[in-house]
Amino acid sequence: MSNFMECDSVDGKKLNLNIDHHDVSNLCSEFTVKNLSTPSVIQKLAIVSWIIMLYLSYCCIFEISITVSVFVLIIVFYQVYRLVWCVKSETLLVISFVGLQFTTTFLCGNKRSQFIPWHSVSDVIINEAISLHRVIYYLAVIIQDGDSARKLIPLFQYTTPRLACLEQIYRGVQTLLGIS
Known part of the structure:
Protein backbone atom coordinates (compact mmCIF):
# COMPACT_ATOMS: atom_id res chain seq x y z
CA MET A 1 0.00 0.00 0.00
CA SER A 2 1.37 3.40 -0.92
CA ASN A 3 0.46 6.95 0.14
CA PHE A 4 1.58 10.13 -1.63
CA MET A 5 1.68 13.61 -0.18
CA GLU A 6 3.03 16.81 -1.65
CA CYS A 7 4.77 19.16 0.75
CA ASP A 8 7.36 21.90 0.82
CA SER A 9 10.83 22.11 2.30
CA VAL A 10 11.78 24.81 4.77
CA ASP A 11 13.34 26.64 1.80
CA GLY A 12 10.10 26.51 -0.21
CA LYS A 13 11.16 23.75 -2.62
CA LYS A 14 8.54 21.22 -3.74
CA LEU A 15 8.83 17.78 -2.15
CA ASN A 16 6.95 14.52 -2.56
CA LEU A 17 6.43 12.18 0.43
CA ASN A 18 5.82 8.55 -0.46
CA ILE A 19 4.88 6.12 2.33
CA ASP A 20 5.06 2.43 1.38
CA HIS A 21 3.97 -0.42 3.62
CA HIS A 22 5.80 -3.49 2.33
CA ASP A 23 3.81 -6.17 4.12
CA VAL A 24 0.27 -6.84 5.32
CA SER A 25 1.20 -6.96 9.01
CA ASN A 26 2.69 -3.42 8.85
CA LEU A 27 6.06 -4.50 10.23
CA CYS A 28 7.96 -2.78 7.42
CA SER A 29 7.45 0.75 6.11
CA GLU A 30 9.45 2.97 3.79
CA PHE A 31 9.28 6.77 3.90
CA THR A 32 10.74 8.53 0.86
CA VAL A 33 11.06 12.30 0.53
CA LYS A 34 11.84 13.19 -3.06
CA ASN A 35 13.07 16.62 -4.10
CA LEU A 36 10.98 17.74 -7.09
CA SER A 37 12.92 20.99 -7.53
CA THR A 38 16.24 19.47 -8.58
CA PRO A 39 17.21 20.26 -12.15
CA SER A 40 17.92 17.31 -14.35
CA TRP A 85 26.36 16.08 -4.73
CA CYS A 86 22.84 17.43 -5.36
CA VAL A 87 20.35 15.30 -3.36
CA LYS A 88 17.53 13.68 -5.28
CA SER A 89 15.77 11.85 -2.44
CA GLU A 90 16.11 10.58 1.11
CA THR A 91 14.56 7.32 2.30
CA LEU A 92 13.91 5.91 5.77
CA LEU A 93 13.24 2.17 5.82
CA VAL A 94 11.88 0.91 9.13
CA ILE A 95 11.68 -2.83 9.73
CA SER A 96 10.33 -3.77 13.15
CA PHE A 97 12.68 -5.88 15.28
CA VAL A 98 15.50 -5.43 12.70
CA GLY A 99 16.37 -1.73 12.46
CA LEU A 100 16.25 1.54 10.56
CA GLN A 101 18.09 2.20 7.33
CA PHE A 102 18.49 5.76 6.09
CA THR A 103 19.54 6.24 2.46
CA THR A 104 20.44 9.46 0.65
CA THR A 105 20.31 9.30 -3.16
CA PHE A 106 22.23 11.92 -5.11
CA LEU A 107 21.34 13.27 -8.54
CA CYS A 108 24.30 11.55 -10.18
CA GLY A 109 23.14 8.16 -8.83
CA ASN A 110 25.43 7.80 -5.81
CA LYS A 111 23.82 6.48 -2.63
CA ARG A 112 24.86 6.82 0.99
CA SER A 113 23.25 4.51 3.56
CA GLN A 114 23.32 4.27 7.32
CA PHE A 115 21.86 1.37 9.31
CA ILE A 116 20.79 1.58 12.95
CA PRO A 117 20.06 -1.76 14.66
CA TRP A 118 16.70 -2.07 16.40
CA HIS A 119 18.18 -2.63 19.88
CA SER A 120 20.07 0.69 19.63
CA VAL A 121 16.98 2.79 18.84
CA SER A 122 15.76 4.52 21.96
CA ASP A 123 13.17 6.83 20.34
CA VAL A 124 12.33 8.89 17.28
CA ILE A 125 11.51 12.55 17.88
CA ILE A 126 10.71 15.76 16.08
CA ASN A 127 13.20 18.31 17.34
CA GLU A 128 13.56 21.99 16.66
CA ALA A 129 16.60 24.06 15.87
CA ILE A 130 16.87 27.82 15.86
CA SER A 131 18.70 29.22 12.87
CA LEU A 132 19.16 33.00 12.91
CA HIS A 133 15.57 34.24 12.59
CA ARG A 134 13.59 31.02 12.12
CA VAL A 135 12.78 27.74 13.82
CA ILE A 136 13.47 24.60 11.77
CA TYR A 137 11.93 21.27 12.72
CA TYR A 138 13.71 18.02 11.95
CA LEU A 139 13.21 14.32 12.59
CA ALA A 140 15.87 12.62 14.69
CA VAL A 141 16.62 9.17 16.06
CA ILE A 142 17.90 8.84 19.60
CA ILE A 143 20.24 5.87 19.85
CA GLN A 144 21.78 4.39 22.95
CA ASP A 145 25.38 3.23 22.71
CA GLY A 146 26.56 1.07 25.56
CA ASP A 147 25.92 2.16 29.11
CA SER A 148 24.55 5.68 29.16
CA ALA A 149 25.88 7.41 26.06
CA ARG A 150 23.07 8.69 23.85
CA LYS A 151 23.37 10.12 20.36
CA LEU A 152 20.97 12.19 18.31
CA ILE A 153 21.04 11.33 14.60
CA PRO A 154 19.12 13.83 12.44
CA LEU A 155 17.21 12.48 9.43
CA PHE A 156 16.22 14.21 6.16
CA GLN A 157 19.00 16.80 6.48
CA TYR A 158 19.17 17.61 2.77
CA THR A 159 15.50 17.71 1.80
CA THR A 160 14.43 19.41 5.08
CA PRO A 161 10.67 18.85 4.89
CA ARG A 162 8.27 21.09 6.81
CA LEU A 163 6.56 20.07 10.04
CA ALA A 164 3.39 18.65 8.41
CA CYS A 165 5.46 16.19 6.37
CA LEU A 166 7.63 15.28 9.37
CA GLU A 167 4.52 14.56 11.44
CA GLN A 168 3.33 12.00 8.87
CA ILE A 169 6.68 10.21 9.00
CA TYR A 170 6.80 10.47 12.80
CA ARG A 171 3.37 8.85 13.21
CA GLY A 172 4.34 5.97 10.93
CA VAL A 173 7.64 5.34 12.70
CA GLN A 174 6.05 5.59 16.16
CA THR A 175 3.45 3.02 15.12
CA LEU A 176 6.25 0.60 14.23
CA LEU A 177 8.21 1.41 17.40
CA GLY A 178 5.08 0.75 19.46
CA ILE A 179 4.85 -2.80 18.07
CA SER A 180 8.03 -3.92 19.82
Whole structure:
Protein backbone atom coordinates (compact mmCIF):
# COMPACT_ATOMS: atom_id res chain seq x y z
CA MET A 1 0.00 0.00 0.00
CA SER A 2 1.37 3.40 -0.92
CA ASN A 3 0.46 6.95 0.14
CA PHE A 4 1.58 10.13 -1.63
CA MET A 5 1.68 13.61 -0.18
CA GLU A 6 3.03 16.81 -1.65
CA CYS A 7 4.77 19.16 0.75
CA ASP A 8 7.36 21.90 0.82
CA SER A 9 10.83 22.11 2.30
CA VAL A 10 11.78 24.81 4.77
CA ASP A 11 13.34 26.64 1.80
CA GLY A 12 10.10 26.51 -0.21
CA LYS A 13 11.16 23.75 -2.62
CA LYS A 14 8.54 21.22 -3.74
CA LEU A 15 8.83 17.78 -2.15
CA ASN A 16 6.95 14.52 -2.56
CA LEU A 17 6.43 12.18 0.43
CA ASN A 18 5.82 8.55 -0.46
CA ILE A 19 4.88 6.12 2.33
CA ASP A 20 5.06 2.43 1.38
CA HIS A 21 3.97 -0.42 3.62
CA HIS A 22 5.80 -3.49 2.33
CA ASP A 23 3.81 -6.17 4.12
CA VAL A 24 0.27 -6.84 5.32
CA SER A 25 1.20 -6.96 9.01
CA ASN A 26 2.69 -3.42 8.85
CA LEU A 27 6.06 -4.50 10.23
CA CYS A 28 7.96 -2.78 7.42
CA SER A 29 7.45 0.75 6.11
CA GLU A 30 9.45 2.97 3.79
CA PHE A 31 9.28 6.77 3.90
CA THR A 32 10.74 8.53 0.86
CA VAL A 33 11.06 12.30 0.53
CA LYS A 34 11.84 13.19 -3.06
CA ASN A 35 13.07 16.62 -4.10
CA LEU A 36 10.98 17.74 -7.09
CA SER A 37 12.92 20.99 -7.53
CA THR A 38 16.24 19.47 -8.58
CA PRO A 39 17.21 20.26 -12.15
CA SER A 40 17.92 17.31 -14.35
CA VAL A 41 21.46 16.11 -14.93
CA ILE A 42 21.16 17.06 -18.59
CA GLN A 43 20.27 20.67 -17.71
CA LYS A 44 23.21 21.00 -15.34
CA LEU A 45 25.65 19.37 -17.75
CA ALA A 46 24.46 21.70 -20.49
CA ILE A 47 25.08 24.75 -18.30
CA VAL A 48 28.56 23.58 -17.27
CA SER A 49 29.49 22.71 -20.86
CA TRP A 50 28.31 26.15 -22.06
CA ILE A 51 30.46 27.82 -19.41
CA ILE A 52 33.48 25.80 -20.49
CA MET A 53 32.88 26.51 -24.19
CA LEU A 54 32.45 30.24 -23.58
CA TYR A 55 35.59 30.30 -21.48
CA LEU A 56 37.64 28.45 -24.11
CA SER A 57 36.41 30.73 -26.89
CA TYR A 58 37.20 33.74 -24.73
CA CYS A 59 40.71 32.40 -24.10
CA CYS A 60 41.27 31.96 -27.84
CA ILE A 61 40.27 35.55 -28.62
CA PHE A 62 41.96 37.36 -25.74
CA GLU A 63 45.08 36.66 -23.78
CA ILE A 64 44.01 35.70 -20.31
CA SER A 65 46.07 36.05 -17.15
CA ILE A 66 46.64 33.02 -15.00
CA THR A 67 44.62 34.43 -12.07
CA VAL A 68 41.50 34.87 -14.22
CA SER A 69 41.94 31.36 -15.63
CA VAL A 70 42.22 29.87 -12.15
CA PHE A 71 39.17 31.82 -10.96
CA VAL A 72 37.01 30.62 -13.88
CA LEU A 73 38.18 27.02 -13.43
CA ILE A 74 37.28 27.16 -9.73
CA ILE A 75 33.77 28.28 -10.66
CA VAL A 76 33.44 25.46 -13.20
CA PHE A 77 34.68 22.84 -10.72
CA TYR A 78 32.27 24.18 -8.11
CA GLN A 79 29.36 23.73 -10.53
CA VAL A 80 30.48 20.17 -11.28
CA TYR A 81 30.74 19.50 -7.53
CA ARG A 82 27.18 20.79 -7.02
CA LEU A 83 26.01 18.54 -9.86
CA VAL A 84 27.56 15.44 -8.31
CA TRP A 85 26.36 16.08 -4.73
CA CYS A 86 22.84 17.43 -5.36
CA VAL A 87 20.35 15.30 -3.36
CA LYS A 88 17.53 13.68 -5.28
CA SER A 89 15.77 11.85 -2.44
CA GLU A 90 16.11 10.58 1.11
CA THR A 91 14.56 7.32 2.30
CA LEU A 92 13.91 5.91 5.77
CA LEU A 93 13.24 2.17 5.82
CA VAL A 94 11.88 0.91 9.13
CA ILE A 95 11.68 -2.83 9.73
CA SER A 96 10.33 -3.77 13.15
CA PHE A 97 12.68 -5.88 15.28
CA VAL A 98 15.50 -5.43 12.70
CA GLY A 99 16.37 -1.73 12.46
CA LEU A 100 16.25 1.54 10.56
CA GLN A 101 18.09 2.20 7.33
CA PHE A 102 18.49 5.76 6.09
CA THR A 103 19.54 6.24 2.46
CA THR A 104 20.44 9.46 0.65
CA THR A 105 20.31 9.30 -3.16
CA PHE A 106 22.23 11.92 -5.11
CA LEU A 107 21.34 13.27 -8.54
CA CYS A 108 24.30 11.55 -10.18
CA GLY A 109 23.14 8.16 -8.83
CA ASN A 110 25.43 7.80 -5.81
CA LYS A 111 23.82 6.48 -2.63
CA ARG A 112 24.86 6.82 0.99
CA SER A 113 23.25 4.51 3.56
CA GLN A 114 23.32 4.27 7.32
CA PHE A 115 21.86 1.37 9.31
CA ILE A 116 20.79 1.58 12.95
CA PRO A 117 20.06 -1.76 14.66
CA TRP A 118 16.70 -2.07 16.40
CA HIS A 119 18.18 -2.63 19.88
CA SER A 120 20.07 0.69 19.63
CA VAL A 121 16.98 2.79 18.84
CA SER A 122 15.76 4.52 21.96
CA ASP A 123 13.17 6.83 20.34
CA VAL A 124 12.33 8.89 17.28
CA ILE A 125 11.51 12.55 17.88
CA ILE A 126 10.71 15.76 16.08
CA ASN A 127 13.20 18.31 17.34
CA GLU A 128 13.56 21.99 16.66
CA ALA A 129 16.60 24.06 15.87
CA ILE A 130 16.87 27.82 15.86
CA SER A 131 18.70 29.22 12.87
CA LEU A 132 19.16 33.00 12.91
CA HIS A 133 15.57 34.24 12.59
CA ARG A 134 13.59 31.02 12.12
CA VAL A 135 12.78 27.74 13.82
CA ILE A 136 13.47 24.60 11.77
CA TYR A 137 11.93 21.27 12.72
CA TYR A 138 13.71 18.02 11.95
CA LEU A 139 13.21 14.32 12.59
CA ALA A 140 15.87 12.62 14.69
CA VAL A 141 16.62 9.17 16.06
CA ILE A 142 17.90 8.84 19.60
CA ILE A 143 20.24 5.87 19.85
CA GLN A 144 21.78 4.39 22.95
CA ASP A 145 25.38 3.23 22.71
CA GLY A 146 26.56 1.07 25.56
CA ASP A 147 25.92 2.16 29.11
CA SER A 148 24.55 5.68 29.16
CA ALA A 149 25.88 7.41 26.06
CA ARG A 150 23.07 8.69 23.85
CA LYS A 151 23.37 10.12 20.36
CA LEU A 152 20.97 12.19 18.31
CA ILE A 153 21.04 11.33 14.60
CA PRO A 154 19.12 13.83 12.44
CA LEU A 155 17.21 12.48 9.43
CA PHE A 156 16.22 14.21 6.16
CA GLN A 157 19.00 16.80 6.48
CA TYR A 158 19.17 17.61 2.77
CA THR A 159 15.50 17.71 1.80
CA THR A 160 14.43 19.41 5.08
CA PRO A 161 10.67 18.85 4.89
CA ARG A 162 8.27 21.09 6.81
CA LEU A 163 6.56 20.07 10.04
CA ALA A 164 3.39 18.65 8.41
CA CYS A 165 5.46 16.19 6.37
CA LEU A 166 7.63 15.28 9.37
CA GLU A 167 4.52 14.56 11.44
CA GLN A 168 3.33 12.00 8.87
CA ILE A 169 6.68 10.21 9.00
CA TYR A 170 6.80 10.47 12.80
CA ARG A 171 3.37 8.85 13.21
CA GLY A 172 4.34 5.97 10.93
CA VAL A 173 7.64 5.34 12.70
CA GLN A 174 6.05 5.59 16.16
CA THR A 175 3.45 3.02 15.12
CA LEU A 176 6.25 0.60 14.23
CA LEU A 177 8.21 1.41 17.40
CA GLY A 178 5.08 0.75 19.46
CA ILE A 179 4.85 -2.80 18.07
CA SER A 180 8.03 -3.92 19.82
